Amino acid sequence: MNYNWNWSIFFDQSPEGTGTYADMLLSGLYWTIVTALCAWAIAFTLGSVIGVLRTLPSKTANAIGTTYVEIFRNVPLLVQMFLWYFVLPEMLPRGLGDAVKQMPDAPFYTAVVCLGFFTASRVAEQVRAGIQALPRGQRMAATAMGFTTAQTYRYVLLPNAYRIILPPMTSEFLNNLKNTSVALTIGLLELTGRARSMQEFSFQVFEAFTAATLLYVAINLVVVVCASLLERAVTIPGQR
Amino acid sequence: MTSSPMPAPTASQPAVDADHAPKDPGLQPGSLVSGLPKGAPGETMIAIDGISKWYGDFKVLTDCTTKVAKGEVVVVCGPSGSGKSTLIKCVNALEPFQKGQITVAGTKVLDKSTNLPKLRSRVGMVFQHFELFPHLTITDNLTIAQRKVLGRGSEDAKKRGLDLLARVGLGAHAHKYPGQLSGGQQQRVAIARALAMNPVVMLFDEPTSALDPEMVGEVLDVMVELAKEGMTMMVVTHEMGFARKVADRVIFMDRGEIVEDATKDEFFGSPRSERAQTFLSKILQH
Ligand SMILES: Nc1ncnc2c1ncn2[C@@H]1O[C@H](COP(=O)(O)OP(=O)(O)OP(=O)(O)O)[C@@H](O)[C@H]1O
Numbered sequence: 001m002n003y004n005w006n007w008s009i010f011f012d013q014s015p016e017g018t019g020t021y022a023d024m025l026l027s028g029l030y031w032t033i034v035t036a037l038c039a040w041a042i043a044f045t046l047g048s049v050i051g052v053l054r055t056l057p058s059k060t061a062n063a064i065g066t067t068y069v070e071i072f073r074n075v076p077l078l079v080q081m082f083l084w085y086f087v088l089p090e091m092l093p094r095g096l097g098d099a100v101k102q103m104p105d106a107p108f109y110t111a112v113v114c115l116g117f118f119t120a121s122r123v124a125e126q127v128r129a130g131i132q133a134l135p136r137g138q139r140m141a142a143t144a145m146g147f148t149t150a151q152t153y154r155y156v157l158l159p160n161a162y163r164i165i166l167p168p169m170t171s172e173f174l175n176n177l178k179n180t181s182v183a184l185t186i187g188l189l190e191l192t193g194r195a196r197s198m199q200e201f202s203f204q205v206f207e208a209f210t211a212a213t214l215l216y217v218a219i220n221l222v223v224v225v226c227a228s229l230l231e232r233a234v235t236i237p238g239q240r
Numbered sequence: 241m242t243s244s245p246m247p248a249p250t251a252s253q254p255a256v257d258a259d260h261a262p263k264d265p266g267l268q269p270g271s272l273v274s275g276l277p278k279g280a281p282g283e284t285m286i287a288i289d290g291i292s293k294w295y296g297d298f299k300v301l302t303d304c305t306t307k308v309a310k311g312e313v314v315v316v317c318g319p320s321g322s323g324k325s326t327l328i329k330c331v332n333a334l335e336p337f338q339k340g341q342i343t344v345a346g347t348k349v350l351d352k353s354t355n356l357p358k359l360r361s362r363v364g365m366v367f368q369h370f371e372l373f374p375h376l377t378i379t380d381n382l383t384i385a386q387r388k389v390l391g392r393g394s395e396d397a398k399k400r401g402l403d404l405l406a407r408v409g410l411g412a413h414a415h416k417y418p419g420q421l422s423g424g425q426q427q428r429v430a431i432a433r434a435l436a437m438n439p440v441v442m443l444f445d446e447p448t449s450a451l452d453p454e455m456v457g458e459v460l461d462v463m464v465e466l467a468k469e470g471m472t473m474m475v476v477t478h479e480m481g482f483a484r485k486v487a488d489r490v491i492f493m494d495r496g497e498i499v500e501d502a503t504k505d506e507f508f509g510s511p512r513s514e515r516a517q518t519f520l521s522k523i524l525q526h
């Protein structure tokens with residue numbers, strides 16, 4: 001293999017003129033993290049609501065929850081990304097569609113919404129499973145004490161369900177983080193996208209992607225450590 | 241069964257140092273019940289009027305009718321699957337029923353205008369598996385519904401809860417979590433939790449059948465005391481000793497029907513139906 005290794009490439013100015021290649025990757029990392037966190041905020045909130053809908057006695061609520069999950073979980077993320085970015089603005093009324101297309105940072109907002117809705121379907125499944133894993137008597141006891149359905153979820157079912165699903169939710173969070181890279185296809189300047197630009201400008205493909213890989217591994221480690229701290233913090237004394 | 245000698249009444253000295261507090265002294269003197277509605281004894285508290293319930297095609301309850309008067313203790317017994325749990329869950333509308341009507345302290349259960357959470361908050365219920373909320377301390381278990389359902393201030397709620405906790409002999413465990421208590425202790429907390437709401441009626445669904453034998457007594461002690469203080473109680477149980485001691489009436493159910501509804505003496509003396517006789521002879525052998 002005839003390859004010129006050049007690890008000092010990171011300290012060279014990038015042709016974009018906004019700093020070194022290292023700065024470029026770090027700004028990609030920044031957008032990856034921001035996108036992941038914003039998408040997770042949507043995924044967690046919406047996913048919890050949808051998951052709860054699927055555990056309510058109401059048939060309508062169930063149907064809404066199931067439909068949501070089946071649609072957003074089964075259409076490939078890449079396709080969803082294109083639908084949100086290229087197709088949706090065309091479907092909107094003319095003025096609104098144009099406004100959306102010309103929005104500054106449109107790739108970022110689209111990525112957040114798309115990834116948020118996609119991950120919500122996966123979070124919903126975890127939340128549903130967590131609630132259904134609780135003893136049936138818990139809901140009954142809360143109801144018998146006079147809690148409304150909303151109070152039963154707020155004070156009894158959800159606090160216990162979230163504890164049960166903390167480990168699978170951690171891996172959903174990690175998936176969500178990695179899935180931000182799909183947004184490079186709609187022009188989001190996130191870490192994978194930046195590594196690709198670096199490779200195109202400098203032809204140092206191995207250095208660029210080694211750096212990106214190490215950065216992904218590093219944030220994954222941070223997430224895993226945080227998750228285990230959280231797990232320790234919410235463990236209930238006396239429970240196995 | 242309820243023969244455990246009472247320890248010296250230490251609970252009347254408030255704020256016992258937790259380390260030196262008796263570990264689990266059992267039921268303490270003092271009242272468990274407060275704020276029972278005034279009204280003549282003999283007034284009907286629960287009227288179950290011709291209710292029937294189906295699960296799909298399967299008829300679980302057939303035309304059940306009975307009454308529980310204020311201060312009365314009614315024991316419900318019968319073979320497994322006869323519909324005992326279903327019947328008492330209909331009383332606070334945990335289970336819907338399709339026919340008939342139940343009236344609790346003057347409020348119709350099957351009525352669109354009835355505020356069910358409010359009705360339920362006045363009906364205490366104790367379950368076979370305790371159903372304490374595992375993520376909350378004992379104190380929070382005792383206060384959360386007082387605060388969120390009755391709207392009591394947290395100081396008032398805490399005072400009422402801890403007072404009852406001391407009465408059931410668990411004052412030293414307020415800061416613990418349910419998973420750190422034994423089954424018998426958890427069930428006593430569950431009873432205190434229900435009583436903290438100042439219920440007008442208490443329902444029990446096999447409160448001792450998930451307990452190790454040595455813990456049955458401590459829970460029955462509390463229930464006996466509750467009965468003595470005039471609480472209106474409907475108790476599903478196979479503890480015939482408890483029934484003999486405190487029940488006013490015994491209801492015997494089989495295949496979703498109330499087969500026998502008699503005073504305690506009639507029931508244990510000479511059950512009319514053959515099914516009740518067979519059941520009694522089986523259960524009393526143990
Ligand atoms: N959700 C349900 N769907 C269908 N059938 C049910 C349901 N719950 C209970 N049943 C049936 O209804 C009948 C009465 O049940 P129930 O729990 O009231 O009996 P029980 O007298 O309390 O019995 P046990 O002593 O075992 O607790 C049983 O045959 C049971 O299988």
Ligand SMILES: [Mg+2]
Nearest residue numbers: 324325326446
């Ligand atoms: Mg039962």
